[in-house]
Amino acid sequence: MELITSVEQMQRRCLDERQAGNTISFVPTMGFLHQGHLSLLEEGRERGDLLVLSIFVNPAQFGVGEDFEEYPRDLQQDSRLAEQCGVDILFAPEVKQMYPAGYACYVDVERITEPLCGASRPGHFRGVSTVVNKLFNIVQPHVALFGCKDFQQLAVIRQMVSDLNMPVEIIGMPIVREPDGLAMSSRNVYLTPEQRLQALTLSAVLTQSRDRVRAGERDAKTLLAAARKQIDALPDARLDYLQICHQHSLEEVANVDEDSVMLLAVFVGDTRLIDNSYLLDVS
Numbered sequence: 001m002e003l004i005t006s007v008e009q010m011q012r013r014c015l016d017e018r019q020a021g022n023t024i025s026f027v028p029t030m031g032f033l034h035q036g037h038l039s040l041l042e043e044g045r046e047r048g049d050l051l052v053l054s055i056f057v058n059p060a061q062f063g064v065g066e067d068f069e070e071y072p073r074d075l076q077q078d079s080r081l082a083e084q085c086g087v088d089i090l091f092a093p094e095v096k097q098m099y100p101a102g103y104a105c106y107v108d109v110e111r112i113t114e115p116l117c118g119a120s121r122p123g124h125f126r127g128v129s130t131v132v133n134k135l136f137n138i139v140q141p142h143v144a145l146f147g148c149k150d151f152q153q154l155a156v157i158r159q160m161v162s163d164l165n166m167p168v169e170i171i172g173m174p175i176v177r178e179p180d181g182l183a184m185s186s187r188n189v190y191l192t193p194e195q196r197l198q199a200l201t202l203s204a205v206l207t208q209s210r211d212r213v214r215a216g217e218r219d220a221k222t223l224l225a226a227a228r229k230q231i232d233a234l235p236d237a238r239l240d241y242l243q244i245c246h247q248h249s250l251e252e253v254a255n256v257d258e259d260s261v262m263l264l265a266v267f268v269g270d271t272r273l274i275d276n277s278y279l280l281d282v283s
Contacts, residue, residue: 001083003090007097007138013089014052014140022049026141028132031055031092032072032186033081036176040145041085043173047143053082054091054135056098060106061127072186091139098134106130109156109163112250116152116263117274120240128153129160136168143169147176149183151263151276155250175275177203183275190271198234199268205230206277209262213279218256220244223279231266240265240272244279256280 004010014024025048027040044051055078062068075092082090106126113125136144146154154172161168176184181203182196191199205227212223224242231239242264243252253260256279263276 001079001087001090003079003092005091005093005097007093010089010091010093011138011140014050014138017050018140023143024048024050024052024139024141026052026054026135026139026144028054028056028135028144028146030057030071030186031078032074032189033078034176034184034186036147036149036184038081038085039176040147040173041082041087043171044143044145045086047145047171048141050088051086052089052091052139052141053087054093054139056091056093056131056135058098058127058131059095060099060130061124063121063123066121067187072189098131107133107160109160112152112159113156115245115250115252116241116243117265118152120265125153125156129156132157133160133164136166141168143171145171145173148172149175149185149274149276151261151274152250155248181207183273185273187271187273191268195236195269195271198236199266199271199273201230201234201237202264202266202273202275205264206262206275210277210279213256220252220254220256220260223256223262227262227264231264234268236269238267240267247278 017024025044027044029037057071059068079090107129108126109129118125158170161170180200182199209223209227217223228242231237244260244262245252247259247261258280260279261276262279265274
């Protein structure tokens with residue numbers, strides 16, 4: 001596996017690979033890899049001749065008072081895991097490579113970024129869309145893979161790629177969970193043992209909401225009230241949002257159908273966790 005930290009070198013290498021006729025698969029991450037990331041790499045290995053992983057903790061998507069400085073980092077361990085997954089190139093630029101002095105250009109996707117995480121984290125998705133746009137320009141991928149745990153992020157990236165006519169196929173991969181149901185996240189390491197037990201309620205709420213829908217309940221307000229009651233009962237939890245939305249527009253719905261997704265964000269202690277699930281089978 002090759003480690004590249006220079007934007008110029010990375011772009012030149014990938015342009016050469018495309019010119020040689022090779023297909024590039026790309027997995028952009030902020031590192032501290034877990035099995036969810038590895039599932040993206042495994043799929044990416046199957047889809048491309050060249051597999052590129054980027055690790056970059058993007059300051060542009062962190063707001064004031066968020067955990068940019070504390071965000072977990074372990075490039076040595078990430079490198080070992082990446083190599084085991086067959087990554088060809090690990091791109092790990094420094095901040096000054098991605099945002100040099102005088103940087104002044106940002107990508108702002110409208111409407112779909114306004115609810116959910118966009119409402120509670122102003123400017124977050126501007127940072128996400130900007131860095132993903134930059135990474136696509138640098139890596140020149142044919143296909144890019146993202147996890148569905150960050151459901152709104154995936155929707156924003158798909159909107160950006162469609163609107164800006166980017167020649168990149170976007171693949172959304174299923175949420176990978178711990179054996180007890182907790183969605184894998186780099187931020188799970190922040191949780192104390194007791195908080196981690198409370199965090200299991202997030203996936204339990206989604207499961208029980210799906211069960212209620214299968215039993216015939218379709219009213220979104222009824223489903224949300226039952227879910228909110230469970231979360232409010234947790235001693236260390238604070239609800240950020242809990243909504244049932246259309247999978248494409250992310251607009252709230254009154255009645256559940258095949259396009260309905262329940263999305264939630266909850267602070268457990270100081271740790272903000274997100275999760276989501278379709279409420280009806282979409283196969």
